[in-house]
Amino acid sequence: MAHSKAVERYFPQGTAREAMEFHRQIPAFRMTPLKNLSRLAKFLGVGGIWVKDEAERLNLGSFKVLGGSFAIYRYIQSRLGTHEPLRFDDLMNPEIRTKLGNIVFAAATDGNHGRGVAWAAKTLGFESVIYVHKLTSEARIAAIQRNGAKVVVVDGTYDDAVRLINEDAQKNGWQVISDTAWEGYTEIPTWVMQGYTTLYAETQQQLAAQGAIKPTHIFMQAGVGSLAASAFGFYAGLFGADRPKMVVVEPDRAACLFRSMEIGDGKPHGFPGNLDTIMAGLACGDPNPIAWEVLADCADAFFSCPDYVAAKGMRVYGVPLSGDPMVVSGESGAVTLGALTFLMEQNEYAPLRERLGINENSYILLVNSERNTDPDEFRQVVWEGGHAVPGEYRKYGNPFQRG
Known part of the structure; x- marks a missing residue:
């Protein structure tokens, strides 16, 4: 959508600059790296994959x-x-x-x-x-x-x-x-979302240093939806109709945004159940209603993923192809990479790839939103092979729903 009243309301011009100017004054504040997974991009058949790695943000392990x-x-x-x-x-x-x-x-x-x-x-x-x-x-x-x-x-x-x-x-x-x-x-929740835009203002500076203007696609994980809304609000505000395509990725046991879009009445809806997912940072049953306004305007697709999609993303980040940097990612940080790998590797998703325009000319932005904030769970997944991809899905299958 070229024009979004929600973006204008919650992310007015100058918001990202104000947030970044404040954050730069914090003692020990440093820009987090934007990592280029060029080998993986070639392996998956896309033009590029960039990962904004928030694992060491102020030594707290997260963008939050x-x-x-x-x-x-x-x-x-x-x-x-x-x-x-x-x-x-x-x-x-x-x-x-x-x-x-x-x-x-x-x-x-x-x-x-x-x-x-x-x-x-x-x-x-x-x-x-x-x-x-x-x-x-x-x-x-x-x-x-x-x-x-x-x-x-x-x-x-x-x-x-x-x-x-x-x-x-x-x-x-x-x-x-x-x-x-x-x-x-x-x-206050609006201010929280606005604070997250520092992440994307940094990303744009880092992309410019690499000679790039913007990603063509953004895959963003979501719990209540505030981080995703900040990304989409920032890029829709900056580029308007030329903004990147935007994809929301959630756990299938806490897919409140997916369910809201599925119901389709324009309102945010809660997700029933105990929200028992390894993606603890995304285990939220009720959407942030102001984030939902932005996502309903700006998101191009919503994915709902089982835990093994996040687990695969953790392993792909942690054991990179030769020449790519390693990324230490927790469960919530890795689900977008897991979703991207399934999307590109499963033949049945060719129509979805075509609908989203993802091909060899696509440049994907991901955010590693957390490091291994639960070391025991991280080792269980990465060392012990926990939450393995089911055999019937390892080549062709149905790892996530789509909407």
Whole structure:
């Protein structure tokens, strides 16, 4: 779609520049690498594959800190009643801290978002409380605690944790920094999505250094949909009708966006079930409604993938073809590469490849959104061959649904 009111609303001109200017002030902030998998691209029959590798973003293992930190920054601006840019050092100024008072930042998470919020709060000298669902691994919980947060385990799903922390925050006077929206709470999730655009502004600089203008296709993983919406919002805003084709990739056990598109009434819909997938970072049953607005306007396809698609992506990243760089990717980070390999290798998907225009002249952008944030699960998949591709699908089969 050439024109999107949702993109204009949530990603106005100048948003990415403001986010990047803030992030560049953070101590130890570095641009993450854009890796070129040229051998794999040739192997799969496409022109190129670029991977924006977020595994070492501020040594936190995920892109999520970009959104959480920018949302906290914008919240502080709002609380101080100013639209003027603040330097990172200004936020530590005793006079400003006195005006702000004591703030406890709170978030619900499957791991990475909570870690980013906890890190940003700790770095700025604030307290944080993070709620996680009962399937969150001990490794992810420990990583959040190392960043100074109090962690509460909720007996339920990620969506239950979102609901409960909102209730408890109202009782306790905490400030929720969420990457998903609900009625009456849209401004902060918008800031979170806007914070993610730094990732793509960096990508465009790196592509320009390689003599490229833009990717032809973007495959983006999705939980509530905020990261995917930020990618699509950034590129639709930058290139308009000439934007890349955009594909959303979800776990088949938490495919809320796929289901919303399948129902087809233009509204976001929840996904039933216990959301039990190895893609913990994508195990979300309810879409972010403001992200859904962008995705409904901009996405060209939605894929719903079983866990073995993500597991294959992890192994392909971890054991690259000779000459390609290795990428250490967690389950949620690797599902887009897994989906791309199945799409290109399975003959039955030739019509889908043709519909999306993916061929030897295509240049694909992927985002490794996390490193092995759960080391035990990573070893089980990569070392032990966990979640292997079923035999009947190894050559031809039906590894993911499409819509």
